[in-house]
Amino acid sequence: MSLARLLEYGEAPPEVRAVYDDIMQTRGVDWVNNFWKALANDPAALKRIWENVKQVMAPGALDPLLKEMIYVAVSATNGCEYCTYSHTAAARRKGMTDGMFMELMAVVGLANETNRLANGLRPPVDAQFKP
Amino acid sequence: MSLARLLEYGEAPPEVRAVYDDIMQTRGVDWVNNFWKALANDPAALKRIWENVKQVMAPGALDPLLKEMIYVAVSATNGCEYCTYSHTAAARRKGMTDGMFMELMAVVGLANETNRLANGLRPPVDAQFKP
Amino acid sequence: MSLARLLEYGEAPPEVRAVYDDIMQTRGVDWVNNFWKALANDPAALKRIWENVKQVMAPGALDPLLKEMIYVAVSATNGCEYCTYSHTAAARRKGMTDGMFMELMAVVGLANETNRLANGLRPPVDAQFKP
Amino acid sequence: MSLARLLEYGEAPPEVRAVYDDIMQTRGVDWVNNFWKALANDPAALKRIWENVKQVMAPGALDPLLKEMIYVAVSATNGCEYCTYSHTAAARRKGMTDGMFMELMAVVGLANETNRLANGLRPPVDAQFKP
Amino acid sequence: MSLARLLEYGEAPPEVRAVYDDIMQTRGVDWVNNFWKALANDPAALKRIWENVKQVMAPGALDPLLKEMIYVAVSATNGCEYCTYSHTAAARRKGMTDGMFMELMAVVGLANETNRLANGLRPPVDAQFKP
Amino acid sequence: MSLARLLEYGEAPPEVRAVYDDIMQTRGVDWVNNFWKALANDPAALKRIWENVKQVMAPGALDPLLKEMIYVAVSATNGCEYCTYSHTAAARRKGMTDGMFMELMAVVGLANETNRLANGLRPPVDAQFKP
Numbered sequence: 125m126s127l128a129r130l131l132e133y134g135e136a137p138p139e140v141r142a143v144y145d146d147i148m149q150t151r152g153v154d155w156v157n158n159f160w161k162a163l164a165n166d167p168a169a170l171k172r173i174w175e176n177v178k179q180v181m182a183p184g185a186l187d188p189l190l191k192e193m194i195y196v197a198v199s200a201t202n203g204c205e206y207c208t209y210s211h212t213a214a215a216r217r218k219g220m221t222d223g224m225f226m227e228l229m230a231v232v233g234l235a236n237e238t239n240r241l242a243n244g245l246r247p248p249v250d251a252q253f254k255p
Numbered sequence: 256m257s258l259a260r261l262l263e264y265g266e267a268p269p270e271v272r273a274v275y276d277d278i279m280q281t282r283g284v285d286w287v288n289n290f291w292k293a294l295a296n297d298p299a300a301l302k303r304i305w306e307n308v309k310q311v312m313a314p315g316a317l318d319p320l321l322k323e324m325i326y327v328a329v330s331a332t333n334g335c336e337y338c339t340y341s342h343t344a345a346a347r348r349k350g351m352t353d354g355m356f357m358e359l360m361a362v363v364g365l366a367n368e369t370n371r372l373a374n375g376l377r378p379p380v381d382a383q384f385k386p
Numbered sequence: 387m388s389l390a391r392l393l394e395y396g397e398a399p400p401e402v403r404a405v406y407d408d409i410m411q412t413r414g415v416d417w418v419n420n421f422w423k424a425l426a427n428d429p430a431a432l433k434r435i436w437e438n439v440k441q442v443m444a445p446g447a448l449d450p451l452l453k454e455m456i457y458v459a460v461s462a463t464n465g466c467e468y469c470t471y472s473h474t475a476a477a478r479r480k481g482m483t484d485g486m487f488m489e490l491m492a493v494v495g496l497a498n499e500t501n502r503l504a505n506g507l508r509p510p511v512d513a514q515f516k517p
Numbered sequence: 518m519s520l521a522r523l524l525e526y527g528e529a530p531p532e533v534r535a536v537y538d539d540i541m542q543t544r545g546v547d548w549v550n551n552f553w554k555a556l557a558n559d560p561a562a563l564k565r566i567w568e569n570v571k572q573v574m575a576p577g578a579l580d581p582l583l584k585e586m587i588y589v590a591v592s593a594t595n596g597c598e599y600c601t602y603s604h605t606a607a608a609r610r611k612g613m614t615d616g617m618f619m620e621l622m623a624v625v626g627l628a629n630e631t632n633r634l635a636n637g638l639r640p641p642v643d644a645q646f647k648p
Numbered sequence: 649m650s651l652a653r654l655l656e657y658g659e660a661p662p663e664v665r666a667v668y669d670d671i672m673q674t675r676g677v678d679w680v681n682n683f684w685k686a687l688a689n690d691p692a693a694l695k696r697i698w699e700n701v702k703q704v705m706a707p708g709a710l711d712p713l714l715k716e717m718i719y720v721a722v723s724a725t726n727g728c729e730y731c732t733y734s735h736t737a738a739a740r741r742k743g744m745t746d747g748m749f750m751e752l753m754a755v756v757g758l759a760n761e762t763n764r765l766a767n768g769l770r771p772p773v774d775a776q777f778k779p
Numbered sequence: 780m781s782l783a784r785l786l787e788y789g790e791a792p793p794e795v796r797a798v799y800d801d802i803m804q805t806r807g808v809d810w811v812n813n814f815w816k817a818l819a820n821d822p823a824a825l826k827r828i829w830e831n832v833k834q835v836m837a838p839g840a841l842d843p844l845l846k847e848m849i850y851v852a853v854s855a856t857n858g859c860e861y862c863t864y865s866h867t868a869a870a871r872r873k874g875m876t877d878g879m880f881m882e883l884m885a886v887v888g889l890a891n892e893t894n895r896l897a898n899g900l901r902p903p904v905d906a907q908f909k910p
Contacts, residue, residue, distance in 0.1 A: 127377045127736050127910060128750070158378035159369070166750035172834060173369065173757075179827060180361045185354035190321055191362050197325045198366035200506030201332050203596050203727050206373040207366070208506060209384040212520050223316035226521070226559035229506045230311045231322045233566075235329035235338070237499035238290070238304065242337040244462030244470060244491045246258045247289035253340040255782060258474050258648060259488070297488035303572060304495075310565060331768030334465050334858050339768060343782050357783070357821035360768045364828075368761035375724030375732060375753045386520060389639045389779060389867050390881070420640035421631070428881035434703060435631065435888075441696055442623045447616035452583055453624045459587045460628035463594050465858050468635040469628070471646040485578035492573045493584050497591035497600070500552070500566065504599040508520045509551035515602040517651060593899030596727050601899060605651050619652070619690035622899045626697075630892035637855030637863060637884045651901045682902035683893070697893065704885045709878035714845055715886050718852045722890035725856045730897040731890070733908040747840035754835045755846045759853035759862070762814070762828065766861040770782045771813035777864040 130161035140164045143174050150178065157210060189218040197232045261292040271295045274305050281309065288341060320349040327356075328363045392423035402426045405436050412440065419472060451480040458487075459494045523554035533557045536567050543571065550603060582611040590625045654685035664688045667698050674702065681734060713742040721756045785816035795819045798829050805833065812865060844873040852887045 133144055133156065143164075144156045163170045181191050192215040199207035212225070220228075264275055264287065274295075275287045294301045312322050323346040330338035343356070351359075395406055395418065405426075406418045425432045443453050454477040461469035474487070482490075526537055526549065536557075537549045556563045574584050585608040592600035605618070613621075657668055657680065667688075668680045687694045705715050716739040723731035736749070744752075788799055788811065798819075799811045818825045836846050847870040854862035867880070875883075 125377065125379055125909060127375070127732070128746075129910075130378065155383070157381045157384070159373055159376075162376040162378040163372065165746060166754065168834065169750060169754050172831065173372070176365055176827065176831065177369075179823065180358075180365045184358050185352065186324075186358045186362075190324075191358075193317075193321075194325060194328045194359065194362045195366045196506070197328050198332050198363055199370055200502050201329050202367065202370045202374075203501075203505045204370040204373055205508075206378060206380055207370050208508065208520070209380045211366075212506075213384040213386075221316065222521075222558060226562060227311075227315050227317045227322075228325065229503055230559065230562050231317075231325045232329055232506060233499040233503045234307055234311045235326045235342075236333065236502045237495040238308075239330055239333045239335040239338050239465075240462050240498045241294065241304070241491055241495045242290055242335055243333075243465045244258070244458070244494055245290075245293040246256065246467075246470065247261065247293040247337060248256055249337055249340045250288045252286070253288070253344040254780060255344075255784075256647060258470070259484075296484060297492065299572065300488060300492050303569065307565065307569065310561065327768070331764050334763075334767045336770075339770065339782070343768075353783075353820060357824060360765055361821065361824050363768055364761040364765045367764045368757040370727075371724050371760045372753055372757045374727045375720070375756060377729075377732065385518060386522075387639065387641055387778060389637070389863070390877075391779075392640065417645070419643045419646070421635055421638075424638040424640040425634065427877060428885065430703065431881060431885050434700065435634070438627055438696065438700065439631075441692065442620075442627045446620050447614065448586075448620045448624075452586075453620070455579075455583075456587060456590045456621065456624045457628045459590050460594050460625055461632055463591050464629065464632045464636075466632040466635055468640060468642055469632050471642045473628075475646040475648075483578065489573075489577050489579045489584070490587065493579075493587045494591055496569055496573045497588045497604075498595065500570075501592055501595045501597040501600050503556065503566070504552055504597055505595075506520070507552075507555040508518065509523065509555040509599060510518055511599055511602045512550045514548070514550070515606040516649060517606075517653075589899070593895050596894075596898045598901075601651070601901065605899075615652075615689060619693060622896055623690065623693050625899060626892040626896045629895045630888040632858075633855050633891045634884055634888045636858045637851070637867075637887055639860075639863065649901065649903055651899070654902065679907070681905045681908070683897055683900075686900040686902040687896065697896070700889055701893075704882075704889045708882050709876065710848075710882045710886075714848075715882070717841075717845075718849060718883065718886045719890045721849045721852050722856050722887055723894055725853050726891065726894045728894040728897055730902060730904055731894050733904045735890075737908040737910075745840065751835075751839050751841045751846075752849065755841075755849045756853055758831055758835045759850045759866075760857065762832075763854055763857045763859040763862050765818065765828070766814055766859055767857075768782070769814075769817040770780065771785065771817040771861060772780055773861055773864045774812045776810070776812070777868040779868075 126158065126162050128162040128165045130158055131164040132161065136164060137167065139167050140170060143170050147174060159206065159210065189215065189220060192218055193220060193224070193228050196228060200229070200232050201236060257289065257293050259293040259296045261289055262295040263292065267295060268298065270298045271301060274301050278305060290337065290341065320346065320351060323349055324351060324355070324359050327359060331360070331363050332367060388420065388424050390424040390427045392420055393426040394423065398426060399429065401429045402432060405432050409436060421468065421472065451477065451482060454480055455482060455486070455490050458490060462491070462494050463498060519551065519555050521555040521558045523551055524557040525554065529557060530560065532560045533563060536560075536563050540567060552599065552603065582608065582613060585611055586613060586617070586621050589621060593622070593625050594629060650682065650686050652686040652689045654682055655688040656685065660688060661691065663691045664694060667694050671698060683730065683734065713739065713744060716742055717744060717748070717752050720752060724753070724756050725760060781813065781817050783817040783820045785813055786819040787816065791819060792822065794822045795825060798822075798825050802829060814861065814865065844870065844875060847873055848875060848879070848883050851883060855884070855887050856891060
């Protein structure tokens with residue numbers, strides 16, 4: 125059903141295997157999920173996106189769990205099925221409880237509601253909000 | 256420019272003033288932003304949405320700053336100008352630094368990118384991600 | 387600021403003038419709004435889109451006011467500034483009151499909220515909802 | 518497959534059962550759809566969202582069928598599968614015929630098209646459209 | 649599962665068959681895909697949309713393969729499952745290779761990322777970009 | 780109005796200047812647009828995003844003009860004002876004529892329309908479209 129062939133480890137060229145190895149080692153798992161297997165049809169893109177993910181999702185001013193929850197918020201807003209499943213699973217591995225997940229969804233729902241009230245009513249941005 | 260008249264405090268009926276008072280008291284400010292003044296054309300909706308905001312954004316399993324940053328993530332994803340300004344300002348009041356804001360944007364950007372890679376390549380959801 | 391030159395009546399070729407004339411006559415107004423002037427850079431597209439609008443927005447199983455309100459609902463959901471202004475104005479000309487506009491916005495807001503709750507929580511579609 | 522456990526009536530705490538009872542009674546049906554069962558993991562959110570739905574979708578300046586059709590328009594625009602099925606079913610129960618459904622879709626499609634023509638061509642909003 | 653009955657050739661009225669025939673002849677295939685069978689519940693809409701597709705997707709200033717790839721880009725951005733499958737298949741028939749598809753997806757992903765960085769950071773449009 | 784300070788060349792640290800220099804040299808221009816000046820508040824993100832843009836937009840299986848037009852298609856679909864202006868300007872510099880721009884918009888508009896017809900009517904994906 126995938127629109128790009130899923131490239132398995134056994135058939136992958138060395139530069140793809142190197143990324144797969146890094147994904148598994150970084151995450152402490154022994155498998156690679158389908159997103160990367162599809163992206164591997166373009167080895168340069170595979171490496172580029174993975175390096176982006178590693179850099180962006182690393183601990184920094186925000187902690188990794190919070191980042192993962194932001195990822196879920198965006199994915200649910202966009203209606204991306206694959207991403208909602210994969211990043212919700214990732215957030216749970218990093219400690220997101222049922223209660224945190226439900227509150228996250230409540231904020232996502234409310235933000236989507238008031239975004240459209242603002243888009244429809246079109247109040248001007250208050251001077252106090254401008255930096 | 257607003258598509259709904261902005262209802263000022265001085266001309267508002269008592270049930271609208273009551274919500275305005277609660278907004279100002281809850282936030283510790285002495286002004287009401289334009290979003291609420293536009294929504295006040297429907298006093299029942301004004302009260303309903305404000306009660307939703309108060310319930311959803313209150314401290315719970317997630318802290319208020321994190322919730323405000325999720326709000327910004329959704330607003331930037333949807334391209335809502337008013338909401339991006341107002342909730343970024345709110346997040347800054349609650350302690351979001353420049354560094355936190357830039358990392359938040361980096362996650363939002365990346366999530367929007369990989370959402371579309373998944374939507375376009377259509378890899379099946381891995382069994383391991385299903386609860 | 388427009389990314390396509392706005393083609394004024396006086397400088398337009400005959401096939402563009404013919405569409406402008408039909409727009410003004412159909413709507414009972416003596417001016418053409420900027421959307422059409424931008425689209426007129428491609429006369430075939432101008433004619434095609436206008437014919438689509440006339441066919442779709444004509445009275446049928448749904449009345450024109452209801453159709454115009456659906457147009458506003460979609461435009462606010464998508465955050466299209468031009469379309470929100472133009473179709474809200476059109477809906478008001480067709481009889482949409484302040485009260486109707488505020489209720490329309492309330493439904494649009496709520497639908498956007500529950501759309502994301504469903505997209506995030508991912509409940510399976512109930513068998514009862516399938517035709 | 519749901520990312521939140523579906524809470525069945527028999528295992529639900531009293532405050533959840535109370536909402537389920539109200540849903541069934543208000544709608545005159547003897548079952549609760551999966552959306553609410555997923556949301557019930559957060560009883561306060563369940564009650565809040567249901568109260569919102571009851572208030573917003575009640576007869577007012579707009580009739581309930583029109584409101585349900587606006588809900589379908591937003592759900593199709595956002596590509597929310599669950600919501601498109603559930604609200605189309607609800608609209609049909611309230612009297613939407615095949616002919617009305619097809620015209621609704623025609624307006625939704627056209628609005629999404631011209632929204633992007635306006636977003637891409639960027640004509641300025643005409644002064645006549647500003648209230 | 650379709651929300652509109654799929655109208656098969658054998659049961660279709662003459663005006664629908666005429667469009668089906670034109671679709672098959674124009675594309676050089678001997679079957680009609682489900683999108684059109686669903687749309688056929690409104691014969692006027694079927695004819696209108698098909699005429700639009702023929703006019704817009706014909707060779708012109710842009711070649712048909714490029715147009716088909718733009719269609720895929722929009723469909724992946726919107727997360728439309730049906731359209732992503734159907735237009736990717738169409739683009740492949742017109743000559744899109746694996747390498748072209750993967751590069752297309754890379755651009756779509758990146759554009760969605762920087763769109764949100766711009767929507768969140770809100771830099772003013774540079775004077776140099778204004779026509 | 781920008782939510783992040785625009786970092787000018789004269790005040791930028793060396794690692795930011797290095798990216799600015801590369802942007803100007805790669806594009807053959809003597810100025811840096813505001814998007815990068817806002818992103819420069821996070822020098823690592825600035826460098827990362829710029830390297831992504833250089834890799835993705837370089838000539839490959841698709842030519843740079845086609846890639847730039849895909850960028851415009853995505854930006855108009857998402858309603859990103861900044862990106863629509865900046866990438867339309869970039870596409871014009873690379874040779875996009877008025878006629879090509881108008882045809883691009885026609886495809887973008889039509890794709891957004893049929894995306895929603897498919898999302899609303901929900902025809903099943905034809906077996907013939909599955910790879």
